[in-house]
Amino acid sequence: MVTLSQILKNKKFLLLSILLFFSFLFLIIWIPNFPVFKLIIFSQKISLFEKFRFLITSPNILVSNSGAASIALTILVLILTSLNITLLVYFIKRSKTLPGRNIGINVLGVFPGLLGVGCSSCGSLILSLLGLSGFAAILPFRGIEFSFVGIFLLIFSIHNLLKSIANVDSCKIS
C-alpha cells in the first residue's frame, strides 16, 4: 500500500498540504470576523507591513478564544483535512477519475470536523454562522463532539484514499 510519507515526499503535494492547512486556518479565524478583516485589509491608511503583521499574528485570536484541548483538536482537524484533500488531488491526478463511491466519505469527513472547530466557551464557529449555536449549546462539549466525529471520518477517508491510490493502476481479480 502507498504510504502518506511517500506521497508527501513529492514537494508539490507537501506544499499543497501546507497551503491547505494555512488556508483553512485563516478561514476559520477570519470568517466569523470578516468585518474586522475587511476594515484592516482594505484600509487605505494602514501600511502593507501592518496589514501583513495583522494577518500573520491572527492565529493569536484562535489562542485567545480556545482552551488547549480545543486548539489541539482544531490543529488536528486542519491537518487531517489538508491531508485528505491532498490525497484526493493525488488520486485524481493519477487515475484521471474520481474515487467512485468513496468520494462521499472523502468529502463528508471534512465537514463534521470543521463543525467542531470553535471556541470552548462560545461553541462551534460554523454552527453559530449557520444560526445553529443553540444546537451546539445543548451538547456537553458545545459542538466539539463534531470534531471527534470529523477526526474519525477523516482518518477513515485517508485510509480509504490510500487504498484506492494503491489500486489505481491495477484491476482486481474478482
Place this chain on the structure above:
Amino acid sequence: MNKLNLPLAIIIGALLVSGAIFYTKKGPTDDSVNWPGSNNNIPKIQTPGQGQPQPQGNVENVLPVSSADHIQGSLQAKVKIIEFSDLECPFCKEFHQTLKEIMDVYEKQGQAAWIYRHFPIENLHSKAPKESQAAECASSLGGENKFWAYIDRLLEITPSNNGLSPLELPKIATYIGINENEFNSCLNSNKFASKVNADTTDAVNSGGRGTPYTIIIAKNGAKTPLSGAYPVEQMKIIIDEALR
C-alpha cells in the same frame, strides 16, 4: 466488513450526539443556584440557544452610548469600545485584561472609551446573570467606580465556566467597601434583572452570538463587530485604524 464501515461510522456519530443530548437533558442542571436569603425567583433571560429562533442581529442596531452606560473614559472619546461580556466566560476574563491594557494607552487625550454591557449566556453559565446583577448592585450602592471594582475583583477570583460560588458575591462587595446587608438586599430583590436582560437583548440584536462580543465605533461613526477575545497587538491595530 468494508461495506459496513460507512454505516457503522454514521451510527457511531449519531450515538455520540444523541447520547450527549440525553446526558444533558436527563438530570437537574446547575440552574438552581442558592445564595443567602434569595427567593430564587429570577426572571429567565432569553439568550440564543434556549430553543428560541436565532435573531438576525445587525451591528447597526446597537443602542447608542449614553451617560446611563458604564463607561471608562470620556463619553466624547473619538473611539468607543462597547464590550458585551459574560462574567463566567474565560475568554471575557482574558479580554478584560486586554481592554485594561488598551485603556492605559488610549484613554488619555480622549482617544478611546470602554463601555461595558452585560451579555450573560445563561444556558452556558447559569450563574452569570446573577453575577451581572451583583455588579449593578455594586454600582447603585457605591457609584460607577464600584461597578468597575466589582467586575475587576469578580473576574480576578472566578475560575470561570460557572465555577464561582454565589457565596462569593457578597464577599466581593465587602472587599471593595460596600455594605454587605445592603448589597444582599439589592441582589435578592432582582431589581437589576431587567437591565441585564435589556443589555443581553441589545447584544443579540446587534449580532452577538457569543462572548466576548465587542463593537468598535470609529471616529467617523462606522461600527465594526469583533467576535471573541483579541490579543492586545491586534486590538491596537484595530483602534489605530478606527482613530484615523
